[in-house]
Amino acid sequence: MKRFLIHAALLGSLAIFGCQDEGSGNNPGTDETVSTFIRFNDVTRTSGITFRHEPTRTEEKLLPEIMGSGLLVADLNRDGAPDVLLVNSGALSSEVRNAAHGNRLYINDGKGNFTDKTDEWQLPSRGYGMGAAVGDFDNDGFPDVLLTHFDGNDLLLRNTGERFEDVTAKAGITPDGKWSTSAGFIDIDNDGDLDIYVVRYVEFSPISSPRSFRNRILIYPTPLLFDAVPDRVWRNDGNGRFTDITEPVGIKDSPQKGLALAIGDIDLDGHSDVYIANDTTPNQLWMNTDGRFKDVAQLAGAAYDEMGREEGSMGADFSDLDGNGLPDIVVTNFQTEVTSLYLQTGKGLFAERSDVSGMGRTSRERLSFGIDAFDANNNGLEDILFVNGHIEDNIHLNSDTVTFAQQNSLFENLGGGKFRDISGAAGDALSDVQVSRGLATGDLNGDGLIDYVVNNNGGTAQVAFNATEKAGGFVVFWLEGKKANRSAIGARVVAKMGERSIERQVMGAQSYLSVGDLRLHFGLADAERIDELTIYWPGSEKQVITNISRNGFYYIREGAEPVGFIPGEKRIEP
Numbered sequence: 001m002k003r004f005l006i007h008a009a010l011l012g013s014l015a016i017f018g019c020q021d022e023g024s025g026n027n028p029g030t031d032e033t034v035s036t037f038i039r040f041n042d043v044t045r046t047s048g049i050t051f052r053h054e055p056t057r058t059e060e061k062l063l064p065e066i067m068g069s070g071l072l073v074a075d076l077n078r079d080g081a082p083d084v085l086l087v088n089s090g091a092l093s094s095e096v097r098n099a100a101h102g103n104r105l106y107i108n109d110g111k112g113n114f115t116d117k118t119d120e121w122q123l124p125s126r127g128y129g130m131g132a133a134v135g136d137f138d139n140d141g142f143p144d145v146l147l148t149h150f151d152g153n154d155l156l157l158r159n160t161g162e163r164f165e166d167v168t169a170k171a172g173i174t175p176d177g178k179w180s181t182s183a184g185f186i187d188i189d190n191d192g193d194l195d196i197y198v199v200r201y202v203e204f205s206p207i208s209s210p211r212s213f214r215n216r217i218l219i220y221p222t223p224l225l226f227d228a229v230p231d232r233v234w235r236n237d238g239n240g241r242f243t244d245i246t247e248p249v250g251i252k253d254s255p256q257k258g259l260a261l262a263i264g265d266i267d268l269d270g271h272s273d274v275y276i277a278n279d280t281t282p283n284q285l286w287m288n289t290d291g292r293f294k295d296v297a298q299l300a301g302a303a304y305d306e307m308g309r310e311e312g313s314m315g316a317d318f319s320d321l322d323g324n325g326l327p328d329i330v331v332t333n334f335q336t337e338v339t340s341l342y343l344q345t346g347k348g349l350f351a352e353r354s355d356v357s358g359m360g361r362t363s364r365e366r367l368s369f370g371i372d373a374f375d376a377n378n379n380g381l382e383d384i385l386f387v388n389g390h391i392e393d394n395i396h397l398n399s400d401t402v403t404f405a406q407q408n409s410l411f412e413n414l415g416g417g418k419f420r421d422i423s424g425a426a427g428d429a430l431s432d433v434q435v436s437r438g439l440a441t442g443d444l445n446g447d448g449l450i451d452y453v454v455n456n457n458g459g460t461a462q463v464a465f466n467a468t469e470k471a472g473g474f475v476v477f478w479l480e481g482k483k484a485n486r487s488a489i490g491a492r493v494v495a496k497m498g499e500r501s502i503e504r505q506v507m508g509a510q511s512y513l514s515v516g517d518l519r520l521h522f523g524l525a526d527a528e529r530i531d532e533l534t535i536y537w538p539g540s541e542k543q544v545i546t547n548i549s550r551n552g553f554y555y556i557r558e559g560a561e562p563v564g565f566i567p568g569e570k571r572i573e574p
Contacts, residue, residue, distance in 0.1 A: 001026060001294045001440070002336075005506065010387065011189075012449050014055075016422070019229055019320050021370070022028050023374070024160065026546070032490040033236060034411055034420065034421070034424070034425045035420055035425055035428075036382070036422045036425050036426055037377060037468055037469040038376045038377050038410070038412060038422060038426045038427075038468045038471045039180075039426055039427035039466070039467045039468050039469065040376075040410075040426055040430060040464040040465065040466055040467065041235060041427055041429055041450070041464065041467045041531075042427075042428050042429040042431075042432055042462060042463070042464055043112070043463050043465045044460065044461070044462050045462065046116055047112060047113070047114055048106060048113055048114035049084060049086075049114050049115070049422065049453070049461055049463050050108050050460075051086045051088075051104045051106075051316060051455075051460065051461040052460050053068065053069055053086075053088055053089065053455055053457055053458060053459060053460075053461070054088055054090065054100055054101045054458070054460070055068060055089045055457055055458050056089065056091040056092070056093075056101070057393065057458065058088060058092075059221045059303045060206075061211075061218055061220045061221070062206050062209055063202075063204060063218075063220055063223075063226075064089075064092060064130075064150045064179070064204065065089075065092070065208065065220075066220050066391045066393070066457060067130070067181075067391075067435060067437070067457075068087065068088075068089040068128075068129060068130050068131075068437060068455075068457060068513070068564075069086075069088060069089050069129055069130060069131065069258075069438055069440045069455050069457070069513060070130065070131035070132050070182070070370075070383060070437065070438035070512065070513025070514040071085060071086045071087060071132060071440050071442055071453060071454060071455045071461070071509075071513075071514050072085045072132040072133070072134045072145070072496045072514060072515045072516075073289040073440040073441065073442040073444070073453060073515070073516050073517045074134040074143055074226065074442075074513045074515065074517060075143070075478070075517075075518075075519070076105075076107070076121075076142070076143060076159060077106075077142075077161060077162075077571065078141065078142065078161065078247075078571045078572050078573070078574065079110065079442070079567070079568050079569070079570060079572070080102055080110065080478060080553065080555070080565045080566070080567040080568060080569070080572065080573045081108040081109065081113075081444075081567040081568035082108060082442040082443070082517045082519070082533075083105065083106060083107050083108050083111035083143065083165065084105075084106045084108070084114060084440075084444075084453055084463075084508065084519060085103065085104070085105050085106075085123070085132055085217035086103065086104050086106075086438075086453075086455055086461055087103050087129040087130065087131060087132050087147065087425045087438070087455065087513070088101050088102055088103050088125060088127050088129050089101065089128055089129050089130075090125070090129060091128070091532075092128055092150070092206050092491055092547055093206070095126060095127055096126065096524045097125045097126065098531070100479055101125065102118065102123075102125040103118070103123055103124070103125045103129060103147070103522050104116060104118050104123070105117050105118045105121050105123045107446060108203065108566040108567075108568060109568050110167065110231060110445075110446050110566065110568015110569060111445050111453070112444045112445030112465060113444060114134070115530065117421075119208055120162075120163070120294070121162070121163045121164055122164055122165075123164055124147075124157070124164070125130060126149075126153075126155075127149040127150065127151055127153050127268075128149055128150035128151065129147065129148075129150075130148045130149055130150060130179075130180060130181055130182075130513055131147070131148045131180075131182050131183060131438070131512075131513030131514065132143070132146065132147055132148070132183075132511060132513070132514065132515065133146040133148075133182075133183040133184050133185055133196070133508075133515055134146075134185070134487075134515050134518070135184075135185025135485075135487045135489055135508060136159075136194065136485065136486040137156075137158075137185065137193070137194045137196075137215035137236055137274070138158065138240060139192070139193070139485065139486040140486070140551070140574060141161075141480070141486060141573075141574025142159040142160065142161045142574065143159055143506055143518070144159045144195060144200075145157040145159065145164065146155060146183050146185070148180035148181060148182070148198060148513070149180060149181050149376045149410075150176055150179050150204075151175065151177055151178075151179070152175045152176050152178040152179065152180050152182070152200070153175040153433060154168070154175065154180050154183070154198060155168050156168045156171050156173050156196075156242075156514050156565065163379065164507075165518055166466075167240070169468055170240065171240060171241055171242050171494065172241045172242050172243065173196075173234060173242055174244075174277065174408050177395055178200050178203070178229045179200055179201040179203075179204055179229060179421050180198050180199070180200055180201075180232075181200065181201050181258060181259050181260070181513060182198075182199045182259065182260045182261050182509060182513050182514075183196060183197065183198045183199065183261075183509065184197050184261055184263045184273065184274075184507075184508040184509025184515065185189060185197075185263075185487065185508045185509075186192060186263045186272045186487055186490070186508045186509075187271070187272060187286060187484075187485045187489060187538055187539065188233070188235070188249065188271075188291050188482070189235075189281070189290075189470070190270070190271065190490070190538050191238070191483060191539065192279065192481070192483060192485050192490060193236035193237075193238045193423075193485065194236055194240075194485050194508075195233065195234060195235050195236045195245075195456075196233070196234040196236075196242065197231065197232075197233055197234075197261060197262065197263065197274055197363050197509070198232040198234070198570055199231050199258035199259065199421075199507075200229040200231050200232065200255075200258055201223075201229060201257055201258060201259060201279070202226035202229060202231065202257050203227045203228075203229055204226055204228055204229060206255070208277065209221060210225045210226075211285065211515070212225065213340065213552060214398050214523030215393075215397075215398055215471075217394060217397050217398060217399075219392045219394065220391050220392055221224055221394075222280070222516065223257050223280050223312075224280055224558075226257070227255075228255040228256050228257045228281060229255055229257075230246060230251065230252050230253075230254070230255040231246065231255075231258055231276070232244065232246050232251075233245050233246045233249050233251055234443065241422060243508075244319040249291065249292050249293050250286075250292055250293045250294060251286070251293060254284070254295060255277045256278040256281040256283075256284060256349065257278050257280060257281050258275055258276045258277070258278050258279075258284075259279050259313065259315070259511070259512060259513075260276070260277040260313070260314060260315045260316050260509075260512045261274055261275060261276050261277070261316060261509050261510075262274070262275045262316040262317050262318050262319040262507065262509060262510045263275075263489070263493065263507055263508030263509040263510075264276075264327060264490075264505045264507045264508070265327070265362070265492055265505060266285070266287070266318060266327050266344070266348075267347060268326070268327075268347075268492065270536065270538065270539075271288040271289070271290070271355075271490075271538075271540065272286065272489070272490040272508060273286060273287050273288050273317050273366060274286040274288070275297075275302070275318070275329055276311055276316075277313035277314060277315060277316040277331050277332070277403075277512075278310075278387055279292075279313060280310055280311075280312055280313050281310055282297065282298060282303040282304060282310055283302065283303045283304075283311075283313055283316075283331065284297050284303070285297035285300055285303070285329075287348075288332070294354075294511060296348065298540075299360070300348055300349060300350050301342065301350040302329055302342045302347060302352060304352075305333075305337065305338070305340065305352060306352045306354075306355070308349035310453075311331075311332055311333045311334065311337045311340070311457045312334030312337060313331050313332065313333050313340075313366060313367045313387040314331075314333065314334075314370075314375050315331065315332040315368065315369050315370050315371040315386065315439075315511050315512035316330065316331045316332075316371065316509075316510065316511075316512075317329075317330050317371050317372055317373050317510040317511060318373075318507065318510070319345070319373035319382045320382075321341065321373065321382060321384070321413065321417060322343055322416060322417035322502055323416070323417075323573075324344075325380070325501070325503065326344035326346075326347065327344060327505070328341065328342060328343045328344050328347075328350075329341075329342040329344075329350065330342070330371055330373060330384055330540060331371075332368035332370070332371045332386050332440075332512070333368065334367055335364070335365075335366065335367040335390065336364050337364065338354035338355065338359065338360040338363050338364055339354060339359055339368055339386055339409075339524065340352055340354055340370070340386075341353050341354045341357050341417075343357055343417055348384070349391050349471040353417060355419050356418045357418055357419050357453075358414075358418055358419075358420055358421075359372070359384070359419050359421070360409075362409070362421045362423075363409065364384075364564040366386075366388040366406055366407075366409055367388055367389065367390045367406065368386045368387065368388045368409065369386070369387055369389065369436060369437045369439070369512045370383075370386065370387045370436065370437060370439025370440075370454070370455075370511040370512040370513070370573070371384065371386040371387075371439065371510075371511055371512070372385055372386075372439055372440070372441045372452070372510060372511055372516055374441050374450045374516075374521070375521065375522075375523035376410070376449075376450060376466060376468060377412075377468045377471050377472065378468075378471040378472035378473060378523030378524065378525065379448065379457060379471075379472050379523055379525045380472070380500065380523045380524065380525050381413035381415055381523075382413060382504050382521075383410065383411060383412050383413045384410070384411045384413070384419065385408070385409070385410050385411075385421075385439065385441070385452060385471070386408070386409050386410060387408045387437070387438075387439045387454050388406035388408055389403065389405060389406050389434065389435030389436045389437065389456070389457060390403065390404045390405075390406065390561040391433070391544055392404065403433075403574050404435060405426075405430070405434050405435050406431055406433060406435075406436070407423060407430065407432075407433050408423065408432070408436055408454070409421065409423045409428055410422055410423050410562050411423075427464075427467065428485065429462065429464035429465075431487070432454075432462055434454075434456035434457075434459040434460075434462070435455050435456055435457040435458060435459060435507050436455075436456050436457070436462075437454075437455055437456065437457050437512060437513065438454065438455035438511065438512060438513045438514040438515045439452060439453070439454050439511050439512065439514055440452065440453055440511060440515060440517075441516040441517065442516055442517025442519070443476060443517070443519075443521065443567070444463070444465065445465055446553075446566070446567040446568065447466075448471075448473075448474035448476070449465075449466035449467075449468055449471060449474070450466055450521055451463070451464060451466050452464050455463040455513075455514070465545065471523075472523050472524055472525040472526060473523075473524040473525070473526070473527065473528070473549070473550035473551050474521065474522060474523055474524060474528050474550065474551060475521075475530055475548060475550060475554065476519050476520065476521050476522075476552075476553045476554070477493065477519060477520045477522075477533075477550055477555075477556055477562075477563070478505060478518075478519045478553070478554070478555045478566045479491055479493075479518075479519075479520065479535065479550065479556050479558075480555070480557050481537060481538070481539075481540070481558045482540075482556065482557060482558035482559060483539065483540040483558065484540045484558055485539075487506070487518060487539065488506045488518070488537070488538075488558075489506050489507070489508045489518070489538070490505075490506065490538030490539075491505065491506045491535060491536065492504075492505050492535075492536040493505070493520055493533065493535050493536045493537055494533070494536075495522050495530045495532075495533050496530065496531050496534075497524060497527035497529070497531055498526070498527065498531065498532055502522055502523075504520045504521070504522060505520075506520060507519055516569060524550050527550065528550055529547060529548055529549050529550055530547075530548040530550075531546065531547065532544060532545075532546050533546070533548055534544045535556070535558075537558055543558065543559060545561070545562060548562060552564055553565050553566065553567060555572055
């Protein structure tokens with residue numbers, strides 16, 4: 001009861017004044033003495049990606065204007081090189097977008113040179129865009145795309161390998177006027193067909209939106225003023241059509257204010273689970289038991305901050321960050337709140353360890369959205385990148401230390417669940433200061449190092465190439481299911497090098513409004529080869545492969561031996 005009374009009092013305060021305390025500001029928190037071999041170079045100008053996000057901000061300060069947008073990094077044409085699709089927003093007052101507000105598709109030549117193929121691929125742009133998801137729902141070998149929108153009029157785009165075909169109506173996916181944010185493909189019942197999970201936010205109408213003020217200055221409204229909207233779950237019927245199963249799977253009666261999701265096997269039982277990052281309401285961990293979900297986040301210790309309070313959560317990802325063989329959860333949050341690090345200390349039990357890990361202090365100095373855990377220097381430990389930007393475009397009128405545009409953050413994994421902030425020492429890409437939202441990663445130029453792309457609200461997209469010195473060896477796997485779903489979403493892969501084991505998963509979603517490369521990247525440090533690779537195919541058998549040489553890209557069809565390929569060299573036919 002005490003918790004409810006505190007929350008109610010807070011709601012009343014925020015409705016009038018907005019958030020009061022922004023903390024110590026967002027000046028770079030990296031110690032000047034920090035040095036690192038990890039380095040990211042800003043190559044936006046030479047990459048061929050010339051995207052600018054257009055949110056159409058208005059004097060009314062309508063909440064969707066400040067929340068977009070996302071992107072995906074995925075190999076859409078089967079040449080082994082990840083392409084980039086960036087989502088634009090447009091104007092809330094118009095269903096039709098002008099040319100400057102369009103989504104854009106950039107095809108990669110394998111070396112990180114991109115060509116705009118938006119028109120050739122017939123990529124549509126309608127409504128107020130939010131996010132993107134990718135997965136091969138019809139198992140034809142070409143990954144398909146789902147685009148989410150503020151009005152819930154989400155688009156399912158079938159990929160023919162040369163263009164997109166809008167099959168939304170044909171597939172039975174119907175809009176309901178509710179705000180969709182992030183989405184992901186997931187094989188809920190392990191039947192080999194990808195289903196769809198769509199995260200939803202709040203009940204919002206541009207016509208009747210309440211207003212928030214701080215010191216009598218109009219600001220973008222707090223989500224505390226709005227009711228939550230239930231997420232939606234669509235079952236793939238296997239014939240090109242989908243059925244809304246939100247209620248049967250147990251989701252409908254638990255609406256929160258969702259912004260992001262991570263899809264992966266958190267308890268290693270062979271079924272994909274879903275973590276939802278909710279804004280000012282408890283986060284949810286939907287454990288999948290034979291196709292039905294149960295939220296265990298509060299019991300598991302992954303719903304609140306270290307003091308048991310709800311947070312303004314924006315983005316999420318899974319990764320084994322302390323090396324104990326169990327996936328952990330990282331979640332970005334509002335300014336003055338840490339980027340949460342929920343370490344899985346035992347099966348299904350989590351402990352929030354951001355401060356203990358070394359991430360707490362400087363992560364409080366940012367308002368963070370997209371997040372991704374990846375191995376930046378190929379030493380076998382996954383580092384953490386998250387991108388930042390405030391939601392008040394006039395924050396300077398209320399704070400001398402907090403800014404609207406903010407520097408992005410990179411934390412190097414030191415092992416044993418310890419991290420250090422290297423944001424100010426890891427190259428000029430981390431010096432870019434914009435209002436960042438979507439983040440997706442992947443090896444864009446085929447050099448075995450993970451790169452990244454950021455979608456910035458009201459700004460230009462950023463492309464950053466990894467130029468890390470003294471990096472370790474690597475292996476990249478492109479997995480395709482046969483009995484399992486073609487995208488291999490839900491696959492879990494364990495690589496053994498001598499006494500050391502590293503585990504990765506093909507995740508159906510992560511970050512914020514975005515999805516990264518589905519290929520699996522293993523940093524091998526100084527190991528010459530992977531001695532044994534075990535693939536746990538979702539809904540199928542495990543597969544063991546031995547003696548895989550380092551510094552190579554391998555295509556593995558379920559049950560077959562690895563085949564080497566060079567990204568961008570040629571299409572691998574389905």
